[in-house]
Amino acid sequence: MTAPAPTWAELRQFLEADRWTQLPPNAKGGSQTDHIHFEKVTPDGLLQTHISHASHKRPSAGRFSGILRYQLKVSKKEFWEAIRTGRPADRPVASAEPDPSAKYAAWAVEILKNKLHISETDIHALAPERVVELAQDYFVRPKLTDANR
């Protein structure tokens, strides 16, 4: 069973332990946003992430994996260790957090969902390559016109 993702409050705890800087609200397009943005300059580049104001809620496990891998650039183990010790994570980490979830091209999901009216549950049951094939078929199949209707 997959361990639950942390709450947004725990993500904030990590960012504070790892010495991220909170960006002022107006730096990211006004004060009425649903997100709080952070950044950290490392020798390998500029890292940025955001958390939700809903501090008691959690992102899904898949979203958390993506945040770790692509934005925080730490593994799960280092994430929890930084919270436990209150000290910054060591970077670069030995191995990136895996991101095992299937990835579908957004343009193809859009076609299947909104043109072919296939539910997200049914799309998720398909392989990503099949989703692209079906979306491509949508473009090449003859369109009904008044002449051939």
Next chain:
Amino acid sequence: MTVMAALLPGRSLSEAKAQLSDVMSEVVHQHRPVVIERHRGKERMILWRLDDMQSLLSHFRFDPQVSFEDGECVIHLRELNLIAGGEVFEQALDELIELVEQYSVDYIARFAFYSQTDRAAHAPYVARFALTEPTARRDLFVEPPSFVEPPSFVQA
């Protein structure tokens, strides 16, 4: 005359100010970018017709990747390294658009900073998003790659 000015129509700032209407006509009606210089070419800027610039940037295609897990739809936009989520695809896409808007505002406001980082390559994507009408921005994230665009006889 600088090399750049020899390739592109150029004006000094004082000339451009005196002939601003003609300069704009050249850029807009004749589709000719104009370089404007001051301090003997030490400072330069370029004027470019908006839709020509949009066309120039159209090759910077966004290719968001969608995953479904634990009742959440998650979208990763690799081009700007943003991650959005929602209960369904549309919600996640709405959040992504909001995040890209916020990122673009910050990127443009701190352009000199970003251009010194590993995010310098984000600039054309931010420019493409910023130069797209707000009502058309959603389309940027569901744009099919050119190899699947329908041939013209199908569209007719």
